[in-house]
Amino acid sequence: MIARVRTGDPEAYADLVRAHTGIALRAARALGAGADAEDVVQQAFFKAYCSLGRFREGMAFRPWLLSIVANETRNTVRAAGRRRTLAGREAALIETEPLIPDSADPAAAALEIERRVALLRALEKLSEEHRLVVTYRYLLEMDEPETAEALGWPRGTVKSRLSRALRKLGRLLPEFEPREGGEEGE
């Protein structure tokens, strides 16, 4: 595919964009691009195209692209500060409300959203490295080798940071069992 793009076949890049738009948008939103997600992703695809020359044969495209998306997101939200980042992520969640199956009763759906918002808040409290590794590995559903590639870390580092991040995240999260719902007061 990359080889086809390099021969100047525009349809080849269109195919690449088509195949990765979904995950790229998810990445931008997960990393806090909020309403700018589409602009960020467009910019990332554009930059990816410009630097496709540096893309080494045999590398996976997705981690590479997502690291560009991450950079773009960082650049976009830097000025606005982290507050907005979190607000953007939460907004993205609230907006997706209809995604929770209709079969669930409204109370459960509300709890579901509450739980995700809490998860995001906990993520926000992690160190940058821990947040990134969790985001890449789970929110973006990459496997460990891909995560390592996207973050430019050795595989072992990904493994250890991931398990530490998960443990820390678990500690930061309020209990979610319905009967313990009131525990959230900080």
Next chain:
Amino acid sequence: MSEPYGDEDAEVEGGRAGRGDVDVGHSDGRHGDVGGRDVGGGKAGDGEARGGETEDGGRMASGGPGAEETGGPARRPGGDAGRGGRDPGEPGGSRQRPARAADRRASRLPEELTALGRSLDRPGADGDGGCETMVERVLQQILAEQVPTPTPVAGRPGPGERLRRVRRWARAHWRTLTAVLCGLLTALVLTPPVRASVADWFGFGGVEVRYDPSAVPTPGASVPGCGTSVSPAEAERRAGFTPRVPEALGTPAAMTVTRQPHDRYLISLCWREQGHTVRLDEFPARLDIGFVKGVREQPDWVSLGRPDDAGDGLSDTALWFPRPHLLTFWLTDENGDRFVRSERTAGPTLLWTHRQADGSDLTLRLEGVASKTRALEIARSLG
């Protein structure tokens, strides 16, 4: 940087202390198969119940194995647990509970996090329709900003620096090159991969190195000889420049002049060494493509170790092609007036330029010497 590490230490201890709790519980015989790590939702009650009971055990466990295993830092959780017990002002129970509950929750987290990620997708907007919009936006931007077709560049730091030097040089000489470039543009548009190698042939006038994974060389190809020889004086008269002879190779066995497009000439020198041909092609470094090298891997950028007389680093740089590659070059037809592109497999080759007394550059390509060291020696011995 030190902060996260401190953090991680604490986390490790925390985890160990947590596991210690479970072990103690296990020895009590109350929880046959409790694994703090993979308890499902139903075990929440268990955790609660043990929260108060194992306060002692918690202290014991963290003081015990922790101290034995890691010495110094292990005192921390022990201290924590101790503080929890001694200081009634601190909510000891809630300090411990989250630690254990955290383990339990952590086991469910991957699932929850994945669901969280998926919940960020918008099936409507990110679906096929959204993709097409993105495709359009991206392609439009690429068109609008007239981005050249991406072609692989040498990525290693050394070559990268050299490439940047070449680019700087190219920028500095831009005006004088513009005219030549205009003539080239037509050809470049037709063959997009050429574009990114502009930097390469700026440095090695007349030779374009084109990355082409499909350029499969034929095995067992040999270096072509020079054919009918002419005298050095005759070669110089016909080609319009003096051929340079590397001392390391001695007097060439043969010397020929080949006409190239646009009234350019190529002088080839040949030697016989242990039954095979060593060939040196020389031509004035110009901005049109005489040779095209199709390589499947980037050549090595090597230093000739000569004084950097031009001050731009170019005259010191050579390209070493360690493996056989495809070489495209100009040939005239039988009548000698129509040029055709011809292709053959070339063996290991050294490519470099030589600054002459009058300030013009000569491009040289040496083929038939398999050792890089020897090829560099020959290049350095150029008279």
